[in-house]
Structure formats: C-alpha cells, structure tokens
Amino acid sequence: MTLPLPKFSLETTGKSVQELSTVADLLPPHTPVNIAFLGNETHQQRIQAAVTIKALGLEPTPILSSRRITSKADLDYLVGELKYRADIKRLMFVGGDPVVPEGPYENSLALFESNILKTCDVETIVIAGYPEGHPHITSDQLMAALKWKIAFLRKNHYKIEITTQLAFCTTRIIKWVQDIRAVGIMEPIRIGVPCPTKVKTIRYFANLFGVPITADALAHYEMDIADEQLDAKTDSLFLELAQQIERLGIKNIYFHLYTLDGVSKNTSWIQNHL
Ligand SMILES: NC(=O)C1=CN([C@@H]2O[C@H](COP(=O)(O)OP(=O)(O)OC[C@H]3O[C@@H](n4cnc5c(N)ncnc54)[C@H](O)[C@@H]3O)[C@@H](O)[C@H]2O)C=CC1
Ligand SMILES: Nc1nc(=O)c2c([nH]1)NC[C@@H]1CN(c3ccc(C(=O)N[C@@H](CCC(=O)O)C(=O)O)cc3)CN21
Secondary structure (H helix, E strand, O other): OOOOOOOOEEEEOOOOHHHHHHOHHHOOOOOEEEEOOOOOOOHHHHHHHHHHHHHOOOEEEEEEEHHHOOOHHHHHHHHHHHHHHHOOOEEEEEOOOOOOOOOOOOOHHHHHHOOHHHHHOOOEEEEEEOOOOOOOOOHHHHHHHHHHHHHHHHHOOOEEEEEEOOOOOHHHHHHHHHHHHHOOOOOOEEEEEEOOEEHHHHHHHHHHHOOOOOHHHHHHOOOOOOOOOOEEOOHHHHHHHHHHHHHOOOOOEEEEEEOOOOHHHHHHHHHHHO
C-alpha cells in the first residue's frame, strides 16, 4: 500500500540528528526537519543539529520554546547563530512546557512582539496546532492565540505554516482541521502523526505531551492487541486521514512525521511510502 506523503516534514532532536544521514538520500531535497527544543539539550546541540540538517540538503526548522528562553541576549545569541551558521529559512515558535517561564517570554505571542522576527530574517514561520486540545490551555484560548498569531504574521508578510502536536484520533483531527478552515485560516497544515513506534514509546510520549490515547487511536494503531514492546502501526491512520481529507476537498494538508524511536528505525517505512 502506498500512502500519500507529499511534502512531508520530520522532527528530530539534538542528540539523534546524526541518524538523519541514514535517510537523507531518500528524502526530497529541502524536506523540512524540525528540531525539538528539549529542556535537557544545549544551544550548541540545537545549532549543531541545524548545521547538520542544512549540510544534508534538508531545511532545518528550529523550534523556539518561548518559556525556555532565559533572556533577550539568550534569544539573540541562539537565533543569530542559527542564521549565521545554518542560514535558516524557517523557524517554529511554541509556548513551551515550563509552568513558570524561565525568562521574559511567557508565550510565542511575546516572542513575536520582541523584534526577533525582524532581526532573524526568515521566510517561513511555523506555529503549533492542537487537534486533540492541550491539558492546560482551553480550546478557546488556543483558537484566540492562533488567530492572533496568524493576523500578526500575515500583516508582516511571512509565509505561515501550522504544524500540529502529535495526534491520534482521526475524528478529532478532521473536526479540528475543519474548524480552522471555517475561520478563514487556509495556510498549510502539517498534521503531526507518529511513524511506527514501540507501543511503550508512544504511550510514554503521549503521556508526556498530554495527548489522550482514545479508543479510536487504540484501534488505528492496533495498540489494543499489541505487546508494549511491539510497534504500533500507523498505516491505517494515515490512509484514513488522507481519504477523508480528499473526500472533504480540504486543501493544503500535509503530514509531519514524529519518529519517536529514532529516524533510522523508520527509514524503510518512509521509503516504502514515498
Ligand atoms: N507542538 C509542539 O511540537 C510542542 C508543543 N509544546 C506545547 O505547546 C504549548 C503551547 O504552545 P503554543 O500553542 O505555541 O502556545 P502560545 O505560546 O501560542 O500561547 C497560546 C496560549 O497558551 C498559553 N500558554 C502557552 N504555554 C502555556 C503553558 N505551558 N501553560 C499554560 N498556558 C500556556 C499562552 O499564554 C497563550 O494564552 C506549550 O505549553 C507546550 O505544552 C511544546 C513544545 C513543542
Ligand atoms: N508539550 C510538548 N512538549 C514537547 O517537548 C514536545 C511536544 N509537546 N510535542 C512534540 C515534540 C516532539 N518532542 C520530542 C521529544 C523527545 C524526543 C526524543 O527524546 N527522541 C529520542 C529519539 C529516540 C530514541 O532513540 O529513543 C532522542 O533521543 O532524540 C523526540 C521528540 C518534543 N515535543
């Protein structure tokens, strides 16, 4: 079965970026690769990851976690190095997990209002979407913030993309996409779904990110029968999403692949579905 993965993007971390070399030759040139902003990694790792991704002919998309940026100098240093050393064209902004911000930026709205966007001179700004909601932020709050960010970025003439949090439930994903389109947000949406990954790993990250594992997800991933050490499947979720999106005539939808057991594990899976 060939699944539709046109123009997909991937996510990596500082410590696992080297693994990308195993798939780089298979990927379309300039495939966007997000660099997760993890609390236990350093700016050096994030910058090196961007340099590595660029050298592989792919497009680094560093994520800035607003709440983990400790000062304006910290922000200027990180973004300056990403621009200078990896010539980044894309940057993703998220609120970030710390309950109390570690510096002056409470959320991505605050980062937008600093002058970082002007100084970093990137073409595409990516913001987050939450098809399954967020454990600490209400849907109304998320929608208000999304509208604010879109209006701000449109006014400032950026290319905009929305990349979603890990999501498992086709019904909720489709409903969320329709809600976004219904308020006139027609920009590209990359739906964040996991590649085949150990059931144990999926449960761990879903719990960490506050994404519920519904009955729908259990069925789509065959997680209801799977051993914790076996891989959860992904094909039926992909196919069903793609079919529904096509049937409903929703345009500008892509997939963002989370390779939570490491990208080298998913090399042949990605290759088979390109
Ligand atoms: N999608 C992803 O790949 C990632 C998502 N996150 C999650 O994203 C959340 C929100 O990110 P965005 O949608 O970019 O938010 P945002 O920065 O655009 O803010 C949206 C609204 O949520 C509030 N908010 C943001 N972070 C919060 C938090 N940790 N606790 C309570 N309220 C918060 C903001 O004040 C604002 O009202 C983060 O808190 C984090 O849990 C974090 C890292 C990566
Ligand atoms: N609320 C929230 N916080 C986050 O930090 C976050 C999200 N949501 N949503 C998705 C992204 C993806 N994130 C992550 C976080 C950790 C790994 C990670 O540790 N990966 C392992 C790879 C696999 C392995 O070999 O086991 C690594 O070592 O990099 C990957 C993606 C973080 N992200």
